[in-house]
Structure formats: structure tokens, C-alpha cells
Amino acid sequence: MSRKLRVAVVGAGPAGVYAADILTKTEGLDVTVDLIDRDPTPFGLIRYGVAPDHPRIKEIIKALKRVMSNPDIRFFGNVAFGDDVKLEDLRQFYDAIVFATGARRDRDLDIPGIDLDGSYGAADFVYWYDGHPDVPREWPFQPHAKEVAVLGVGNVGLDVSRILAKTADELLVTEIPENVYEGLKKNATTDVHVFARRGPAQVKFTPMELRELNHSPNIDVIVHPEGFEFDEGSMEALKAAKSQKLVVDVLTKYLAAEPSGAPHRIHIHFCQNPVEILGEDGRVVGLRTEITELDGTGNVRGTGEFKDWPVQAVYRAIGYYSDVLPGLPFDAAAGVVPNDGGHVIDLDGSPLPGVYVTGWIKRGPVGLIGHTKSDAAQTIGMLVEDIDQLPAPEHAEPEAFDRYLDSRGLEYTTWEGWEKLDAHEQALGEAHEVERERVKVVPRDEMVRIARS
Structure with missing residues (x-):
């Protein structure tokens, strides 16, 4: 394949980060990946679903940070799929979209x-x-x-x-x-x-x-x-x-x-x-x-x-239980997007071109981190097999998505912004009368302000 592949991964929890990691490490593939998340911060349920007295489990964040430091992977936080961007919007900028939105309620x-x-x-x-x-x-x-x-x-x-x-x-x-x-x-x-x-x-x-x-x-x-x-x-x-x-x-x-x-x-x-x-x-x-x-x-x-x-x-x-994703079919009984192991399956039973799922939105809220890795590998394997059939996006240059978000007036956060917020929370922990690794910032507008400062 000669053209550079552009992939959006919606959801920056472990499932999404592993999918991005596998994509960028696939031999012979020239690809850049944008991770898009409704939260201003990455890591999904590792940040917001693991009890605070489990620091060993939060060690997973260190491995995810190493993946996110790859220059071929970008992060766009505070961007809600369905509200800020829709499926037809993403198709303008990406050859393929992988949904890794998990199960949040x-x-x-x-x-x-x-x-x-x-x-x-x-x-x-x-x-x-x-x-x-x-x-x-x-x-x-x-x-x-x-x-x-x-x-x-x-x-x-x-x-x-x-x-x-x-x-x-x-x-x-x-x-x-x-x-x-x-x-x-x-x-x-x-x-x-x-x-x-x-x-x-x-x-x-x-x-x-x-x-x-x-x-x-x-x-x-x-x-x-x-x-x-x-x-x-x-x-x-x-x-x-x-x-x-x-x-x-x-x-x-x-x-x-x-x-x-x-x-x-x-x-x-x-x-x-x-x-x-x-x-x-x-x-x-x-x-x-x-x-x-x-x-x-x-x-x-x-x-x-x-x-x-x-x-x-x-x-x-x-x-x-997973949320319904606007523009995608949904199996309410199972709480997942219908798929054949990775491809999203439309209501008529045919694959939705260039649209994939991984993680809990794909298989339901079961399994540990190890299952998430193998799950992502299966989905990315299907995506790679489909490369020759993927329609090229209208705006393939990476900067086009940034311009689109700017034109919408969206205050999105980036990986560099997360590093600022990360350092700020650690400084709050150090300054506390009982020394702590970090103290979380809670208000969304404050997180966004610090990240975009």
C-alpha cells in the first residue's frame, strides 16, 4: 500500500490505546492515529474506574503513557462523539474509524x-x-x-x-x-x-x-x-x-x-x-x-x-452497559455494537465500510486488560486486511482535523495538555500537608484551562 493511512480511534482508554499501538507497530503500514475522547484526559476507566487505593493497577498508566509518546499517535480530549463530531464528520478525515468507547453506565x-x-x-x-x-x-x-x-x-x-x-x-x-x-x-x-x-x-x-x-x-x-x-x-x-x-x-x-x-x-x-x-x-x-x-x-x-x-x-x-453511538447500530440486549469480531455490522447484515469496534463496546463488559490487548489485535488484523477496500478521505492531511475542531470553536485538549495537567496534579499532591502522589482536579473547565494554558 503506497498511501499513508489515517485512522481515528474513538475512546482513549486501554482498548483504544492498545488499538493505536498495534496499528502503529504493524510492519509495512504507514499510519498515523488520532485518539479522540469525550473526557479531557486519556486512560478512560484506568483513571475513572479503578479505586484510588489500588496504585498497582494504576501502574498500567505508565505503559499507556509510553504508547502515547509515539509521535504517530495524537490525542484529542474533550471532544464528544455524537455531540461534537459525528460519523460522517470523521469520514472526511480518516480512512477508518475504530470505536473503543467501552461501557460507562x-x-x-x-x-x-x-x-x-x-x-x-x-x-x-x-x-x-x-x-x-x-x-x-x-x-x-x-x-x-x-x-x-x-x-x-x-x-x-x-x-x-x-x-x-x-x-x-x-x-x-x-x-x-x-x-x-x-x-x-x-x-x-x-x-x-x-x-x-x-x-x-x-x-x-x-x-x-x-x-x-x-x-x-x-x-x-x-x-x-x-x-x-x-x-x-x-x-x-x-x-x-x-x-x-x-x-x-x-x-x-x-x-x-x-x-x-x-x-x-x-x-x-x-x-x-x-x-x-x-x-x-x-x-x-x-x-x-x-x-x-x-x-x-x-x-x-x-x-x-x-x-x-x-x-x-x-x-x-x-x-x-455501553451507551448507544449515534449513527451506529446497537444491540440493546447485549449492550454492544453488532460486529463479526471487529467489523461493525449494519442493520442489513453487511459490514459498515471502514468502521470497527474493540473492547467492551465490541464484546461486552467482561475480561481483564489481557483480553483487551488480544481483542484489539483481532480488530486491527481485520482493518489491515481491508486496507485496499478503504475509501480515501477527502481531507487526508492530519492538520485538517485540527482545523475542523478549531472552526467549530471546540476547546479540545492534547497530549501536551495532558502532560501539563498531570504535572499540575502531582504538584498539588506534593504541596498537600499529607504528601500524596497527586490530587485530582475535578471540574471539566478547570482541567481544560490547565491543559490549554
Whole structure:
């Protein structure tokens, strides 16, 4: 291929950055990539979806920074697809567009009481404590909410449980913004109850996350024996995955441990299916679960026996769900853009020329960072195979997209702007009375001002 290829990647989280990295490293390909994101900052859920007390996971940012330093990769932040640019706009400037927009909101849970005051989505809480600019600056902690339920047994559920159970001062050494620290001081939670619909062999925790749950001296982890059972399907699952066996080993240790008398507790309950959030005067006063039993396959069936739990708040952490992308088809049941492994498939079943997906918008919100890399490799492989069929854009020079954004009056941020903001946040951390690696800037306009200064 003789012409220089121009590719836009919409979404600058790990999925988008890995796609850009693979593209620019493809042998024999002359390509430049523009990463476009609605946030003023890169890194997506690594910045806004990972709990602040997980610095090891945030080490991934260092690897992503190395990718972004490639001069053939540019970053355009604070540019929202669908509002600021549309698919037909991008086609003017790029041979191909790869969507890596991920999944940003909570999956719905259709049970009675879900809309009561005190019933929250985990994603909203995560965005608040991670300082996302598009959520309210205050979290509605209630002084009476001492017992809290968390629905879901994935890593997000653990993060939410841990943040609720820790003290504000424990988290002050992290990068949390000042408004989050002040908010957490109002948190009255003493007991967090985590509910699993199935048994211990079916939880989605990773071993590291589970082990770290009791690293705080203020938290006891209590695994309740009811439902701590294994059927034939469970044993097969443990044989098939070493990580799942490690998770069960950690749970078994928690089950056998004696509580230390710590002021806060995280309780883990198995074989409890939430069926209703109980309310009084419009707010949460309890959770009703149906006791389930393993059916031999690792799945469960209801027993018809119910139990009420006196909790004053409920956080659902049952998974993320992707937003609809204007101009692209959407599978509402699966929460993804229809695709054949990378190509976007139109409503008539034919591939949409030059349009691809990778990451959670492609396969749903499952898998870890390693899955994201292999996923991007598959998508980029398809794009490379299609090169000869890709229509050349009308305005192929890189500067044309910059001029377009300028003509629209959009205050976009760049990689150089991110480096300014990054240095500013680190300086805030160094100047804090308790030295911290950084203190996040939250308001969007302030982030943009610093980045564009």
C-alpha cells in the first residue's frame, strides 16, 4: 500500500490505546492515529474506574503513557462523539474509524424498589470517588445508613465495599479530590453486606482484589457459611481455572478466621438472589432476597424461601452497559455494537465500510486488560486486511482535523495538555500537608484551562 493511512480511534482508554499501538507497530503500514475522547484526559476507566487505593493497577498508566509518546499517535480530549463530531464528520478525515468507547453506565436491575432514595448504581459511586467531571460533587450519604448492601460479586463490587468500609483518613493518602475526602467523612457505614446469587466457585473476584479486602486495620471480612457450598459444576470450575481456586482458598480463610473486633465489617453472603428493595416513606429500609441452591451445573434455582435484611442503602454492581453511538447500530440486549469480531455490522447484515469496534463496546463488559490487548489485535488484523477496500478521505492531511475542531470553536485538549495537567496534579499532591502522589482536579473547565494554558 503506497498511501499513508489515517485512522481515528474513538475512546482513549486501554482498548483504544492498545488499538493505536498495534496499528502503529504493524510492519509495512504507514499510519498515523488520532485518539479522540469525550473526557479531557486519556486512560478512560484506568483513571475513572479503578479505586484510588489500588496504585498497582494504576501502574498500567505508565505503559499507556509510553504508547502515547509515539509521535504517530495524537490525542484529542474533550471532544464528544455524537455531540461534537459525528460519523460522517470523521469520514472526511480518516480512512477508518475504530470505536473503543467501552461501557460507562450501570446495567439496569429490574426489581421492585430499585428507584427508592438510597438505591444507587455502583458506576455512579465509582465516578464520584474517582473525581469524574460529569457527576455531582457530593454523594448523598445519610447519617442513618449504617448497614449497606452491595449486589454483585465482581471486582467493582469489592471496590465499592472497600471504599464504603474504609475511613476517609485512610484514603487521604491517595489521589482522591478534596470534595471526595470531605464526603467520605460523612459516611456512617459500619457493615457492608455483599450478596452473591450463586456459590463461592462462581464469584468473579480476582485473587488479588479479594486478598486486599482486609488489609485495612479498620475492617473485618466475614464470610457467612450459609450457601458456602460446591456442586459438581463448581468442582469442574475450580479444576478448569487456577485463579478461581485461589479465590475460593482466600474465601475459605476468611470463613475460618475469627473477627478481630474492627469497627467496620464486610460480610459476604452466598446463594442469595435479590428480589426486592424494601422502602418506607420513599427511601430504602431493607433488602429481600430469595435463598437459592446449586443445581449441579454451577447454576442455581430458587427455593421459594425469602429473607429480609435491614439495610439503609443498596449499591448495584451487576455490570456496566455501553451507551448507544449515534449513527451506529446497537444491540440493546447485549449492550454492544453488532460486529463479526471487529467489523461493525449494519442493520442489513453487511459490514459498515471502514468502521470497527474493540473492547467492551465490541464484546461486552467482561475480561481483564489481557483480553483487551488480544481483542484489539483481532480488530486491527481485520482493518489491515481491508486496507485496499478503504475509501480515501477527502481531507487526508492530519492538520485538517485540527482545523475542523478549531472552526467549530471546540476547546479540545492534547497530549501536551495532558502532560501539563498531570504535572499540575502531582504538584498539588506534593504541596498537600499529607504528601500524596497527586490530587485530582475535578471540574471539566478547570482541567481544560490547565491543559490549554
